[in-house]
Amino acid sequence: MSITLKALKKSPWVFHVNTGACNNCDIEILDCLTPKFDIERFGIVLVGSIRHADVLLISGPVTKNVLPRLKRLYEQAPKPIKVIVVGACGCTCGIFRDGYNIVGPVDKYIPVDAYVPGCPPKPETIISGVVKVLSKL
Amino acid sequence: MDIARLLFNYIVFPGLLFSAVVGLLTTWVDRKVTARVQWRVGPPWYQPFADTVKLLGKEVVIPATARRTGFLLMPIVGLAAATLASTILWVVNLDPSRSFVGDIIVVVYIMTIPAVSMIIGASASGNPLGIVGASREMKLLFSYELPLIICILTAVVKVGSFSFERILAYQAENGVILWSLSGIIAFIVTIFCAQAKLTFVPFDIPEAETELAGGSHIEYSGAALAIVKLNMAIMFFVLPVFMITIFWGGISFSGWRILTSLVKYVVIVVIMILMKNTNPRVRIDQAMRFFWGPMFVLSVVAIILARLGL
Numbered sequence: 001m002s003i004t005l006k007a008l009k010k011s012p013w014v015f016h017v018n019t020g021a022c023n024n025c026d027i028e029i030l031d032c033l034t035p036k037f038d039i040e041r042f043g044i045v046l047v048g049s050i051r052h053a054d055v056l057l058i059s060g061p062v063t064k065n066v067l068p069r070l071k072r073l074y075e076q077a078p079k080p081i082k083v084i085v086v087g088a089c090g091c092t093c094g095i096f097r098d099g100y101n102i103v104g105p106v107d108k109y110i111p112v113d114a115y116v117p118g119c120p121p122k123p124e125t126i127i128s129g130v131v132k133v134l135s136k137l
Numbered sequence: 138m139d140i141a142r143l144l145f146n147y148i149v150f151p152g153l154l155f156s157a158v159v160g161l162l163t164t165w166v167d168r169k170v171t172a173r174v175q176w177r178v179g180p181p182w183y184q185p186f187a188d189t190v191k192l193l194g195k196e197v198v199i200p201a202t203a204r205r206t207g208f209l210l211m212p213i214v215g216l217a218a219a220t221l222a223s224t225i226l227w228v229v230n231l232d233p234s235r236s237f238v239g240d241i242i243v244v245v246y247i248m249t250i251p252a253v254s255m256i257i258g259a260s261a262s263g264n265p266l267g268i269v270g271a272s273r274e275m276k277l278l279f280s281y282e283l284p285l286i287i288c289i290l291t292a293v294v295k296v297g298s299f300s301f302e303r304i305l306a307y308q309a310e311n312g313v314i315l316w317s318l319s320g321i322i323a324f325i326v327t328i329f330c331a332q333a334k335l336t337f338v339p340f341d342i343p344e345a346e347t348e349l350a351g352g353s354h355i356e357y358s359g360a361a362l363a364i365v366k367l368n369m370a371i372m373f374f375v376l377p378v379f380m381i382t383i384f385w386g387g388i389s390f391s392g393w394r395i396l397t398s399l400v401k402y403v404v405i406v407v408i409m410i411l412m413k414n415t416n417p418r419v420r421i422d423q424a425m426r427f428f429w430g431p432m433f434v435l436s437v438v439a440i441i442l443a444r445l446g447l
Contacts, residue, residue: 004194048350
């Protein structure tokens with residue numbers, strides 16, 4: 001294993017994007033950063049710019065409006081980038097699957113490395129999803 | 138022989154390698170103390186090193202709207218300047234006979250270059266948020282440089298010389314400048330200015346994570362971002378050392394003075410981190426008013442007191 005890959009496992013920086021979620025998953029994602037779970041122990045920090053990101057964390061079914069932005073975000077990210085989908089909506093569109101403005105789950109458009117199901121998933125589940133992605137590297 | 142020694146000083150000790158390692162360890166102290174203040178555990182000690190190595194291995198994206206040369210060159214210019222400032226400070230501290238007349242002026246100017254390089258780099262990135270960050274960085278630079286330079290002049294007036302050697306010799310004979318009335322005022326003002334120079338909260342206006350999404354380094358990625366972060370880490374190392382040299386008797390590696398030097402360094406670093414953690418971000422006009430108002434008046438008072446011999 002190369003040293004940069006090893007380092008990547010120790011410091012995955014996360015960029016969080018909401019593709020039409022109901023905000024519930026976003027609250028759970030922020031829970032991971034609270035003192036109780038404190039994912040900075042593992043070097044995980046939320047970053048403000050996609051250029052700094054190693055992990056693209058997506059929550060929500062993809063709406064028509066957000067689709068071009070999602071594709072563009074994926075193209076803008078410096079590679080290697082890992083994609084994690086959080087929540088039932090992102091994995092399968094969930095209860096919004098018949099919505100007039102929903103164009104499908106995330107993996108129809110960009111390659112996804114891990115799915116974290118749940119409505120919303122618990123912070124423990126999100127952390128376990130991140131761990132699975134990193135152990136796959 | 139002389140050139141080899143200078144190159145060794147610049148690249149290995151106390152230049153690039155040494156400053157980078159200690160600077161990254163200082164950013165770890167920053168993150169750890171921040172975590173403890175927020176009742177968290179915080180990252181392990183090797184975290185900044187892992188971040189840097191990881192960033193070096195990532196793709197460098199150059200935006201289509203960016204001016205390629207300026208965008209990629211400026212972090213390197215900033216890093217070279219920060220390293221040079223660190224080298225001069227340490228060489229003078231370890232061997233005062235290598236000091237030269239006016240080296241304080243040289244260091245003060247060199248310490249401005251990282252900020253200027255960030256301004257040019259962010260302007261070249263072609264990102265609107267980056268340009269807003271650059272403009273704020275420039276305003277911040279104009280605000281804090283004035284009181285900072287007057288505070289440094291306070292020490293110069295007290296000693297009557299522009300060289301680090303004389304300042305260190307004066308402090309070895311007459312006690313440190315910090316324990317005089319003018320010294321303590323100048324020191325407090327300098328800490329505020331250093332906070333702004335490092336763009337720490339409450340003066341992180343150019344970066345403003347939640348508002349400008351990284352501001353002046355929004356478009357940097359991969360190795361370029363690693364250099365930007367290294368640059369900031371080295372500046373975080375240089376400024377406390379500079380303050381110790383000017384106001385607090387300098388740093389020494391002989392015998393038990395290693396310990397007191399370390400204590401001085403850690404005290405200044407922790408004061409800055411605690412200030413960072415207990416304050417909200419101010420607006421750019423508030424920052425400017427703060428530096429040109431109370432801080433300027435305090436620094437002028439300090440220099441007058443120093444002239445009167447207090």
